[in-house]
Structure formats: structure tokens, C-alpha cells
Amino acid sequence: MNDNPLIPLFGYFAMLSLFAVGGANAAIPEMHRIAVDVMHWMSDRQFADSFAIAQISPGPNIIIVTLIGYHVAGLAGAAVATVAMCGPTCVFAFLVARTWDHFKEARWRIAIQAGLVPVSLGLIGASAFVLARSADHNIYAALITAVTAIVAFATRINPLWLFAAGGILGLSGWL
Amino acid sequence: MSDSVAPPRSVAARPALLELFRAFVVVSVSGFGGALPWARRMIVDQRGWMTAEEFNEAFALSQFLPGPNVVNFSVVFGSRFGGAAGAAVALAGLMGPPLIIVTVLAFLYAQFGDIEMLGRILAGITSAAVGLLIAVVAKMAAPLFRKRWDWAPLIAIAAFVGVAIMQWPLPLVFVVLAPISIGLAWIKR
Numbered sequence: 001m002n003d004n005p006l007i008p009l010f011g012y013f014a015m016l017s018l019f020a021v022g023g024a025n026a027a028i029p030e031m032h033r034i035a036v037d038v039m040h041w042m043s044d045r046q047f048a049d050s051f052a053i054a055q056i057s058p059g060p061n062i063i064i065v066t067l068i069g070y071h072v073a074g075l076a077g078a079a080v081a082t083v084a085m086c087g088p089t090c091v092f093a094f095l096v097a098r099t100w101d102h103f104k105e106a107r108w109r110i111a112i113q114a115g116l117v118p119v120s121l122g123l124i125g126a127s128a129f130v131l132a133r134s135a136d137h138n139i140y141a142a143l144i145t146a147v148t149a150i151v152a153f154a155t156r157i158n159p160l161w162l163f164a165a166g167g168i169l170g171l172s173g174w175l
Numbered sequence: 176m177s178d179s180v181a182p183p184r185s186v187a188a189r190p191a192l193l194e195l196f197r198a199f200v201v202v203s204v205s206g207f208g209g210a211l212p213w214a215r216r217m218i219v220d221q222r223g224w225m226t227a228e229e230f231n232e233a234f235a236l237s238q239f240l241p242g243p244n245v246v247n248f249s250v251v252f253g254s255r256f257g258g259a260a261g262a263a264v265a266l267a268g269l270m271g272p273p274l275i276i277v278t279v280l281a282f283l284y285a286q287f288g289d290i291e292m293l294g295r296i297l298a299g300i301t302s303a304a305v306g307l308l309i310a311v312v313a314k315m316a317a318p319l320f321r322k323r324w325d326w327a328p329l330i331a332i333a334a335f336v337g338v339a340i341m342q343w344p345l346p347l348v349f350v351v352l353a354p355i356s357i358g359l360a361w362i363k364r
Contacts, residue, residue: 115358122338
């Protein structure tokens with residue numbers, strides 16, 4: 001391992017940032033594929049833990065890349081991963097924001113917006129699937145997932161309560 | 176000023192850069208489980224910087240753009256009110272505090288991640304967080320599968336199968352499916 005890990009870290013996340021339509025949640029499977037399966041930066045378990053920490057941290061969930069970067073290469077890794085994930089898309093957003101308003105009614109714009117919705121839906125669904133496979137190793141864990149899904153779908157409860165309940169049940173040693 | 180020709184915007188004055196920064200700091204530290212609802216509360220309800228309609232419009236754009244939605248939103252919003260400086264300031268406000276917090280957490284995890292108790296707590300939180308994600312998917316899917324817009328569910332399922340089951344790289348799945356989906360949206364309208 002004499003290769004500098006910062007280079008693939010930057011390359012993967014910079015590319016990923018341009019395809020992650022649907023945000024952090026849509027990019028989870030690809031992050032998992034790269035970090036766990038391709039680059040062997042972390043174990044399945046560590047990836048699932050990083051996801052949990054990103055969820056309970058304030059701010060955008062994309063912060064999971066900071067955790068992955070830190071795991072790979074400390075502070076430098078955290079900085080590189082975060083800049084790579086946010087940089088290209090921020091520049092893109094800045095450029096598009098200046099012109100977008102002019103095309104409010106344009107047919108191509110409406111088609112792009114409508115066409116991307118089902119793609120990002122499928123990607124976020126895939127995230128849930130990949131994470132469930134990493135996290136739910138027994139029936140109790142799967143039950144926590146199922147109950148949380150139903151409660152979150154049916155009510156407007158603050159997610160922090162659901163995380164707290166999951167954490168307490170986890171601590172109780174059922175999982 | 177160009178305000179005379181522009182369509183009527185929200186009534187409140189443009190926020191100063193410092194105010195913009197502070198507002199996004201508040202959004203970022205209160206935004207547990209996604210910062211969007213907090214951004215809306217602050218921008219539309221509290222400060223009146225945008226009307227609800229303007230907010231939806233700017234957010235639709237942020238969602239359509241690749242990358243983290245709220246991050247995009249801070250850039251779109253900041254640039255509208257303060258050009259490049261505004262975008263940079265809003266982004267810094269949004270990302271600064273969480274970056275510091277999460278770096279501390281990453282350090283703690285590196286030190287204590289092997290402790291079994293911590294592992295059990297995180298495992299429980301992950302299971303709950305996955306449930307939350309499933310609820311998000313269900314909420315997004317409901318209108319899509321209800322509408323008589325038959326190709327959209329097929330695209331969603333194809334994206335799911337490609338990434339989750341076949342485990343193909345995301346860029347590959349995206350480059351194949353997005354043009355098909357946009358093309359279908361174009362034709363079917």
C-alpha cells in the first residue's frame with residue numbers, strides 16, 4: 001500500500017457527486033460498492049456504523065463521505081472526500097442557477113425534471129436495500145427497520161426519537 | 176436597479192452576507208435527519224426571504240441537480256442573493272458546523288469503535304435509519320405508482336434492480352436509464 005489513498009478517494013467521490021441525483025441517499029450503494037467491495041477501505045460493519053453516525057449528526061446526510069474519508073486517511077482524507085463530493089456539484093449548481101429561471105416553462109426542462117424522479121426513486125430504494133442487508137442480520141433488527149418504516153410513513157414524528165428507540169433496543173442486546 | 180423589470184419577488188430585503196452565513200449555520204445544526212424542513216422554516220416562515228412558491232422552485236432545481244440536495248440548495252439560494260460570495264457563504268454556513276462535529280465523531284469512533292456496547296447502539300440506530308429511508312421511498316413512490324404514467328415505475332424498478340441486485344456501478348445505471356426516462360417524459364407529455 002504505497003499508493004496515496006487520497007487520489008482514489010478524490011477521484012471516486014468527485015465522479016460520484018455528478019451522478020448522485022437524489023442526494024446522499026441515492027449514492028449509498030455506490031459508496032458501499034467502492035469503499036467495501038472494490039477498495040476494501042472498510043468492513044461492511046464499519047460502513048453501516050458510518051451511516052448511523054451520519055444520520056444522527058446534524059446537517060446534510062452527505063457528511064457520511066467525511067466519515068469514510070477520515071477512516072481511510074485521517075483528517076486529510078476527511079477533507080479530500082468532502083471537497084470531492086461537494087465541489088463539482090456546487091460549481092455545477094452555481095452555473096445552472098444563473099440560467100435555470102429563464103427556462104421555467106421550457107418543455108425540455110420539464111421532461112428532465114419529470115424523467116429524473118423515477119431514476120432517483122429507484123436509486124434511493126436500492127440504498128435502503130443495500131443498507132438493510134448490511135445492518136439487519138437477524139429478525140429483531142429487521143423488525144426495528146419494519147416498525148420504524150411504518151411509524152415514519154404514517155406519522156410526522158421527529159426521526160431523532162426513532163433513532164433513540166433503535167439505539168436503546170440495540171443496547172439492550174437483542175440485535 | 177433591475178427590480179423594476181424583474182417579476183415581483185418576496186418582500187423582504189436581501190440578506191447581508193453575514194446574515195446569510197448565520198442563517199445557514201442555524202439550519203445546519205438544527206437539521207437532524209435532513210436539513211430541508213429547517214431551511215424552509217427559516218427562509219419562508221421566519222425571514223421571508225422567499226415566498227413558498229419561490230422556495231419550491233429553487234428546491235426543485237436543487238433536487239434535479241446531482242449531489243446533495245440541501246448543499247445544492249445553499250448554493251442556489253446564496254448565489255441568488257449574493258452571487259458567488261453569497262453561494263460560498265451559505266455553503267460554508269451549512270457545511271462548517273457539521274464538518275467539525277462529524278470529524279470529532281469520526282475520531283471518537285476510530286478510538287472506541289471496537290467497544291461492543293457502542294457497536295450495539297449503532298447497530299440499532301442503523302436499523303431504525305434504514306426504516307426511515309424505506310418510509311422516504313414509500314412517500315416518493317406513492318404518487319408515482321398511482322399516476323397513470325406507466326413507464327415511470329418501470330424506470331424506478333430498473334434503477335433499483337441495476338444497483339441493488341445486479342450491483343452495477345451507479346454511473347453506468349444512470350447513463351443508461353436517465354436518457355431513456357427523460358425521453359419517455361418528453362414523448363408522453
